Amino acid sequence: MIILGIHSGYHDAGACVFDDYRMRAAVSLERLTRRKTDGGRMPFEAIDECLRIAGIERRDVDAVMLGRAAFPWRYYRHFRGGRLIEGQIRELIGKGKHKSMERELIRAGRGDALKLFRPGRMLAELGLRGDAAVGFFNHHLAHALPCLFHTDWDDALLYTSDGGGDNVQYSHRIFRDGRLKTLYGGDECLLEPMRIDSLGLAYGYATQALGFRINRHEGKLTGLAAYGEASAYDQLAGHFSVDDAGQIRSDFADNPAMRRFMFDVAADIPREDMAASIQKLLEEFTLTSVRRLLARHGVRHLGLAGGVFANVSLNRRLAEETDIDEVFVYPAMTDQGLGAGGVLAFLLERDGMKAWLGQRHRLDHLYLGGDFGSGIDDVLGAEFKRVSTTPVETSAELLAANRIVAIFTTGMEYGPRALG
Numbered sequence: 001m002i003i004l005g006i007h008s009g010y011h012d013a014g015a016c017v018f019d020d021y022r023m024r025a026a027v028s029l030e031r032l033t034r035r036k037t038d039g040g041r042m043p044f045e046a047i048d049e050c051l052r053i054a055g056i057e058r059r060d061v062d063a064v065m066l067g068r069a070a071f072p073w074r075y076y077r078h079f080r081g082g083r084l085i086e087g088q089i090r091e092l093i094g095k096g097k098h099k100s101m102e103r104e105l106i107r108a109g110r111g112d113a114l115k116l117f118r119p120g121r122m123l124a125e126l127g128l129r130g131d132a133a134v135g136f137f138n139h140h141l142a143h144a145l146p147c148l149f150h151t152d153w154d155d156a157l158l159y160t161s162d163g164g165g166d167n168v169q170y171s172h173r174i175f176r177d178g179r180l181k182t183l184y185g186g187d188e189c190l191l192e193p194m195r196i197d198s199l200g201l202a203y204g205y206a207t208q209a210l211g212f213r214i215n216r217h218e219g220k221l222t223g224l225a226a227y228g229e230a231s232a233y234d235q236l237a238g239h240f241s242v243d244d245a246g247q248i249r250s251d252f253a254d255n256p257a258m259r260r261f262m263f264d265v266a267a268d269i270p271r272e273d274m275a276a277s278i279q280k281l282l283e284e285f286t287l288t289s290v291r292r293l294l295a296r297h298g299v300r301h302l303g304l305a306g307g308v309f310a311n312v313s314l315n316r317r318l319a320e321e322t323d324i325d326e327v328f329v330y331p332a333m334t335d336q337g338l339g340a341g342g343v344l345a346f347l348l349e350r351d352g353m354k355a356w357l358g359q360r361h362r363l364d365h366l367y368l369g370g371d372f373g374s375g376i377d378d379v380l381g382a383e384f385k386r387v388s389t390t391p392v393e394t395s396a397e398l399l400a401a402n403r404i405v406a407i408f409t410t411g412m413e414y415g416p417r418a419l420g
Contacts, residue, residue: 142341147303228272369412
């Protein structure tokens, strides 16, 4: 069965193709448009590229799994009155808007996305069969499932953390005895009042306060933190807490209030100190939350996903300062990995947990994008030479000698780019 996974979020949009339980291709929109973390629309280019890489004809796609993200106005069926007229006019003049399915569901007070969606119109525009199955996946479940699927663990805490998705910023799940239990962060939260508790969003606001772009430059703060003192940590930490169940809370009235607070704090201290303070906040409260969940449930493995876990300093502390046997951070921990998680959710619902667990396998490579073959030789020319040795050891030697190094091998990698 050929399954297409699509994430059309406002950042990190992308697509992937599975042949049953094997991912054949995965491409983020940013790799094709050259706009970092590109999104906010259907990733048509990424869909086309995935099908090309996998060698799959559109008529062979059997199912499509979608996140509750941004879709063209014309894909919705529920607009009435002024919203309907406005949408029709915008479509006629070529200025049609994309609408968030998550927001539309909350506005409508219902959880079934297919009740608001026109799957036939989307399938037709993609050139897919009209009888292809269409479904929607939960954001944080899609983050969590790859952490379990690509391991061989018999127990685990699956912990996700990000700036928000499907009305929550975290999810906690326990896997034990062949069963997966959601403690927090499932679809039951979709229509509840949104909590203002995201450490990931707080980190993003701090990124903005220091003059950088949210959802793009958080890594700059991670590096900058090493040069500062966490002088504002107590001030930041005073607004957050972790309850006995391991859930992180804050006392901010809304996200704009959190943002204003981060800007006010950053205005009074060196930027290095602000970076160190928000980094410490992220590490200390996430570590406390994870430790409480591990102690409460007694599992020996930790799976991590969500954009927060692109933070390598946080991941190191979680690996070193928790009493567990193994930690696995999904390589596409950002929203780039949601399409794959959505397909895994489809397969879990289709086959049941026992069969799904029987298909688990560890990742053997991440080269799931396009392969340019020998094309690099044509671009670089004769003045560059190929170093045909072990790339890791050779790169280390060249870097130690103050040389510039680039590694070009097989297909484009799945997941966020390296910093170097």
